[in-house]
Amino acid sequence: MSAVTAAGGPAIFHGWKILGTVFLTQGLATGFTTYAFGFFSQHVSTEFGVSLSTVTLGMSGHMLAVAVISPWLGSQLDHRQIRGIMLGGALCLGASLGVISVSSSLLLTGFAYSVGISIAMGCIGPLAASKLISAWFWKKRARALGIGAIGTSVAGFAVPPLLQLAIETWGWRGAVAASGIASTLLALPFIALFIRNRPADVGLFPDGGDMEPPPPLGGNVSWSLGLLARDRSFWAITVAAGTIMATVGALVPNLVPYLETIGVGAKDASLLFPVLSVGGIIGKLAFAAIGHRFDNRALLIVTHSFIAAFVLILMSAPSYPVLALGAFIIGLALGGVLPLWSAVLAEIYGSESFG
Numbered sequence: 001m002s003a004v005t006a007a008g009g010p011a012i013f014h015g016w017k018i019l020g021t022v023f024l025t026q027g028l029a030t031g032f033t034t035y036a037f038g039f040f041s042q043h044v045s046t047e048f049g050v051s052l053s054t055v056t057l058g059m060s061g062h063m064l065a066v067a068v069i070s071p072w073l074g075s076q077l078d079h080r081q082i083r084g085i086m087l088g089g090a091l092c093l094g095a096s097l098g099v100i101s102v103s104s105s106l107l108l109t110g111f112a113y114s115v116g117i118s119i120a121m122g123c124i125g126p127l128a129a130s131k132l133i134s135a136w137f138w139k140k141r142a143r144a145l146g147i148g149a150i151g152t153s154v155a156g157f158a159v160p161p162l163l164q165l166a167i168e169t170w171g172w173r174g175a176v177a178a179s180g181i182a183s184t185l186l187a188l189p190f191i192a193l194f195i196r197n198r199p200a201d202v203g204l205f206p207d208g209g210d211m212e213p214p215p216p217l218g219g220n221v222s223w224s225l226g227l228l229a230r231d232r233s234f235w236a237i238t239v240a241a242g243t244i245m246a247t248v249g250a251l252v253p254n255l256v257p258y259l260e261t262i263g264v265g266a267k268d269a270s271l272l273f274p275v276l277s278v279g280g281i282i283g284k285l286a287f288a289a290i291g292h293r294f295d296n297r298a299l300l301i302v303t304h305s306f307i308a309a310f311v312l313i314l315m316s317a318p319s320y321p322v323l324a325l326g327a328f329i330i331g332l333a334l335g336g337v338l339p340l341w342s343a344v345l346a347e348i349y350g351s352e353s354f355g
Contacts, residue, residue: 013208015136017194019144022129023151024190025086028183029125031155032097033062033117034249035273036179038256039163039266043172048106052257059253061114063246066121073122077131083195089123090187092116097180101173124187126152130342135198138206138213145339146288153280153335160273164266233348241341244304248334251310262317272327279328283335296340296347303340306333 041055048055076085096116103109122128129148137144166175199205206213228234259269287299306329313326 014194014196014202014204015144015199015206015208018132018136018196019148021190021194022132022148023154025090025124025151025187026126026129026148027151027155027159028187029089029093029121030152031159032093032179032183033121034253035156035159036163037113037253039160039167039270040172040176041253041257042260042266043167044106044109047172048109050106056254056257058110058113059249061110062118062121063249065114065118069118069122070127073119074127074131077128082128082132082197083191086124086128086191086195087188089120089125089128090184090191092123093120093187094180094184096120097176097183101177101180124191126338126342130338130345132195132197134342134345136206139209140207142339142343143288145342146284146335149335149339150281150284152338153277153284153331155277156280156331157274157277160270164270237341237344237348240300244307244337247307247311248330248337251307251314251330258314259323264320264323268320272324275324276327276331276334279331280335281331283332284339285335286332287336287339296344299336300340300344303333303336306330307337 037059041052041058044050045052045055073085093116096112099112099116100109103112126149129151130145133144133148134141163175163179166178169175170178196202205211255272256266256269259272260266283303287303290299310326310330310333313322313329316322318326
């Protein structure tokens with residue numbers, strides 16, 4: 001079942017179109033939420049007359065909501081049309097940012113970020129992307145996961161300077177509104193045109209090959225929440241991945257406010273994100289290239305060690321050049337964390353139960 005063009009030659013494997021789409025949606029989801037948070041938090045604090053620590057409760061609520069929503073959403077991704085879920089997620093992202101841009105209520109602003117943005121992130125972010133990539137790629141899975149995840153690094157490179165410029169031009173509310181409009185209009189057409197659940201839906205096999213992949217290490221099992229709750233590997237992955245994701249989730253959104261407390265201005269802080277993103281791109285390409293040659297557990301230990309090194313750098317009240325080095329190091333780490341964990345999950349549980 002190989003696709004051909006009208007002229008009789010080989011067509012571009014549809015999986016690459018899927019990969020390009022999730023490259024974009026992951027970048028939009030991360031760039032206009034996680035990376036953007038630090039640029040808006042001080043403005044929200046000033047306008048509503050609350051402390052910065054109060055504003056950061058929005059990020060805590062966001063992380064809690066993602067944790068609550070993800071198991072249910074993962075089940076929906078396994079059993080429903082992913083295209084519809086992602087279209088809804090793109091609309092939810094735009095609507096949530098729109099609400100934030102006009103809200104005069106701190107409670108409504110927090111709800112839109114903690115709940116609305118969290119739903120959008122789940123629908124068009126790494127969870128949906130990893131599910132799709134794992135279904136469409138087998139032999140090239142590690143490489144494809146790494147390439148797809150580069151979207152978040154590109155967003156980290158491009159979005160912060162653009163946000164800072166937008167804030168200076170239109171104010172923080174105008175920048176939020178522009179983010180919502182841009183993200184929705186960019187995502188919707190690509191999702192509608194290209195997203196399909198699995199190769200078999202369009203008469204193809206993973207990687208554009210001619211055979212189905214072997215069964216996952218966990219066997220051809222329909223993994224319910226009850227079965228997962230009794231699986232030791234699941235809990236090992238949950239604790240290890242959850243700990244590191246919580247650490248990263250606390251570090252990146254609060255990086256700009258922290259840097260301002262040690263005398264780094266907003267413009268200089270925004271320039272660290274491109275450095276982080278370059279590290280992320282290099283890390284994703286490197287780990288994607290070697291992921292099939294080494295034990296993923298050993299590679300994950302390396303990435304987690306890099307994150308620990310970045311925390312130690314922040315604790316040392318560093319100079320700006322050392323901060324830039326630290327940003328590059330955590331970029332390398334973030335480049336490997338998500339693709340590697342996704343590859344481990346797909347290897348153990350299979351693409352059909354990935355969500």
